[in-house]
Amino acid sequence: MGKIFSRMGDGSALWLTEDELRQELLAGTEDAADRGKISPLNEDELERLFEICASPQKVVSVEPGHEVVHSFDAGTLKFPLRGGVPVDRLGTVLAHERAFCSDTFEVGHCDYSFKPVKAIIAEERQSMEQIQLNATIPVYYGAMPNLGLYTKPDGPVDNWSELLPLGKIAEAREAQEEALELAVKDIYYVCEAMHEAGADGINLDTVGASGDADFMAALRAVEKLKSIYPEIHIEMGMAGEFVLGMHGGLEYDGIRLAGLYPHKQLQLAEKAGVDIFGPVINTKSNMSVPWNIARACTFVKACSEIAKIPIHPNAGMGVGGVPVSSTAPLDAISRASVALIEIGKADGL
Amino acid sequence: MSEKEIIASAIEAIIDGNEEKALAVARQAIELKLDLMAVLNSGFSEGIRQVGNLFERGEKFLPELIEAALIMEKVTDILNEAIMKEKATGIEKKGTMVIATVEGDVHDIGKGIVISMVKTQGVNVIDLGRDVSTDAIIAGALEHKADIIGTSALLTSTISQQKKLEDELRRRGLRERFKTIVGGAPVTQKFADKIGADAYAEDAAEAVVKVLELLERSKA
Numbered sequence: 001m002g003k004i005f006s007r008m009g010d011g012s013a014l015w016l017t018e019d020e021l022r023q024e025l026l027a028g029t030e031d032a033a034d035r036g037k038i039s040p041l042n043e044d045e046l047e048r049l050f051e052i053c054a055s056p057q058k059v060v061s062v063e064p065g066h067e068v069v070h071s072f073d074a075g076t077l078k079f080p081l082r083g084g085v086p087v088d089r090l091g092t093v094l095a096h097e098r099a100f101c102s103d104t105f106e107v108g109h110c111d112y113s114f115k116p117v118k119a120i121i122a123e124e125r126q127s128m129e130q131i132q133l134n135a136t137i138p139v140y141y142g143a144m145p146n147l148g149l150y151t152k153p154d155g156p157v158d159n160w161s162e163l164l165p166l167g168k169i170a171e172a173r174e175a176q177e178e179a180l181e182l183a184v185k186d187i188y189y190v191c192e193a194m195h196e197a198g199a200d201g202i203n204l205d206t207v208g209a210s211g212d213a214d215f216m217a218a219l220r221a222v223e224k225l226k227s228i229y230p231e232i233h234i235e236m237g238m239a240g241e242f243v244l245g246m247h248g249g250l251e252y253d254g255i256r257l258a259g260l261y262p263h264k265q266l267q268l269a270e271k272a273g274v275d276i277f278g279p280v281i282n283t284k285s286n287m288s289v290p291w292n293i294a295r296a297c298t299f300v301k302a303c304s305e306i307a308k309i310p311i312h313p314n315a316g317m318g319v320g321g322v323p324v325s326s327t328a329p330l331d332a333i334s335r336a337s338v339a340l341i342e343i344g345k346a347d348g349l
Numbered sequence: 350m351s352e353k354e355i356i357a358s359a360i361e362a363i364i365d366g367n368e369e370k371a372l373a374v375a376r377q378a379i380e381l382k383l384d385l386m387a388v389l390n391s392g393f394s395e396g397i398r399q400v401g402n403l404f405e406r407g408e409k410f411l412p413e414l415i416e417a418a419l420i421m422e423k424v425t426d427i428l429n430e431a432i433m434k435e436k437a438t439g440i441e442k443k444g445t446m447v448i449a450t451v452e453g454d455v456h457d458i459g460k461g462i463v464i465s466m467v468k469t470q471g472v473n474v475i476d477l478g479r480d481v482s483t484d485a486i487i488a489g490a491l492e493h494k495a496d497i498i499g500t501s502a503l504l505t506s507t508i509s510q511q512k513k514l515e516d517e518l519r520r521r522g523l524r525e526r527f528k529t530i531v532g533g534a535p536v537t538q539k540f541a542d543k544i545g546a547d548a549y550a551e552d553a554a555e556a557v558v559k560v561l562e563l564l565e566r567s568k569a
Binding site: 008009010012035161164165167169172173211212242243244245246247248249258259261282285286317318324325326 | 406407408409410411412413415416419457458461464465505506534535536537538539540551
């Protein structure tokens with residue numbers, strides 16, 4: 001067998017011998033096991049991963065009957081805004097439903113954060129109603145907690161990114177605690193309005209992007225929403241593989257949030273009332289795609305083994321083993337997707 | 350207490366974020382007339398490097414990292430004063446680095462961590478901010494007589510600015526005047542080699558090592 005075509009985590013081409021490929025897979029799973037303090041993949045799983053990564057086909061797929069559903073984040077942003085296709089949100093949803101055969105879709109505002117949506121909630125409700133009248137697939141409304149928007153100059157709270165370098169740690173922590181209270185109110189306000197406007201589900205996306213207080217705000221908002229609307233369907237997608245400790249001392253249900261890896265994040269999301277959990281495993285651009293895929297599968301498997309709710313790992317640019325490049329290469333994204341389903345036992349993507 | 354034990358205590362104090370202990374260790378090292386540069390470099394600085402590694406693994410968090418850097422500053426002041434008395438000269442700054450997040454990119458958490466870590470190693474670090482144009486970066490480097498220009502880019506759409514900086518330095522005949530180091534999530538060693546940067550660092554801990562190497566090279 002000649003060398004196997006693969007890629008680096010930045011999308012550049014790479015050719016590996018069989019031995020090298022096996023070593024990459026082993027090193028990837030061991031790295032995840034070491035960091036997450038979880039079990040590495042076993043020999044059978046590594047062998048199957050080898051087959052997936054070594055396939056000479058450009059695109060790989062699962063066997064018929066093993067397909068999984070897809071949920072989306074930043075759904076209506078990707079086609080018209082990032083792709084530059086001049087179509088509105090309704091057109092984007094219908095294109096995904098009728099041309100791309102999407103299982104679900106997500107509507108979001110271009111600011112994609114709960115705080116700015118608050119001011120235009122009436123228009124967002126109207127758009128959701130219009131979309132619901134036309135679409136058949138479940139349509140979510142999604143946005144990010146984005147705690148940074150509550151800091152000066154964008155918001156009323158002191159900016160912890162400025163306080164921390166000055167050594168004002170207590171003040172920085174206080175500012176984050178203040179911001180998270182404001183975020184809980186805004187997330188609740190927007191989600192309640194969109195739920196009543198007919199959204200089939202709510203997607204709290206990129207949770208934890210501003211650190212542990214961001215994650216805390218999302219958990220608390222979910223808890224509050226579920227207590228008043230037990231039937232509301234909530235998906236939570238994370239921002240990174242471990243919760244960044246910008247505060248460092250916040251606890252939910254007695255568990256410190258900073259530094260939690262996906263399987264621990266999942267357990268808190270379940271406690272808060274989340275219905276679908278989207279773990280994120282960062283792609284390392286200077287390691288190979290097989291290394292990244294093995295690593296992602298190890299973390300996702302640790303989630304699937306203990307999950308009581310469906311797991312939809314993020315498999316897109318820069319996460320889930322998919323390279324960090326402007327356009328994700330199809331060979332890599334299909335391998336990552338199959339691996340996350342077959343080895344990670346993901347319920348969806 | 351032997352020098353070896355003092356060094357081990359210095360590392361431990363920084364990792365634990367124990368200011369009282371760190372200052373006591375520094376004072377003890379002075380009283381015992383130990384090699385203070387060794388205590389600083391192999392003890393306290395090593396502690397900071399280990400904190401950086403723990404942060405990168407999600408086992409230490411930002412406030413702890415900042416706390417450790419602040420303790421390090423206080424320790425350095427004490428040791429510096431003692432060295433000045435002893436040798437009538439202080440711990441010389443190892444060099445000057447300007448650092449910026451490139452134009453079009455406002456992500457600066459990583460840059461802030463790099464600054465905190467590199468400063469602890471006796472490097473004069475000037476933060477030029479975020480979303481900084483190539484012209485402003487070069488002007489900043491000239492103004493501060495920098496040895497190193499560091500740039501960070503988090504987006505695949507902004508890493509081209511790091512290449513633009515290399516090209517612009519070459520175009521203005523300034524390339525040999527500065528060492529350059531690049532970092533950021535989409536940046537790789539391969540990319541750094543391709544654009545002609547002098548160094549690439551994956552994280553803050555590696556940035557410290559690479560910056561010190563670059564300063565050595567620029568003196569050689």
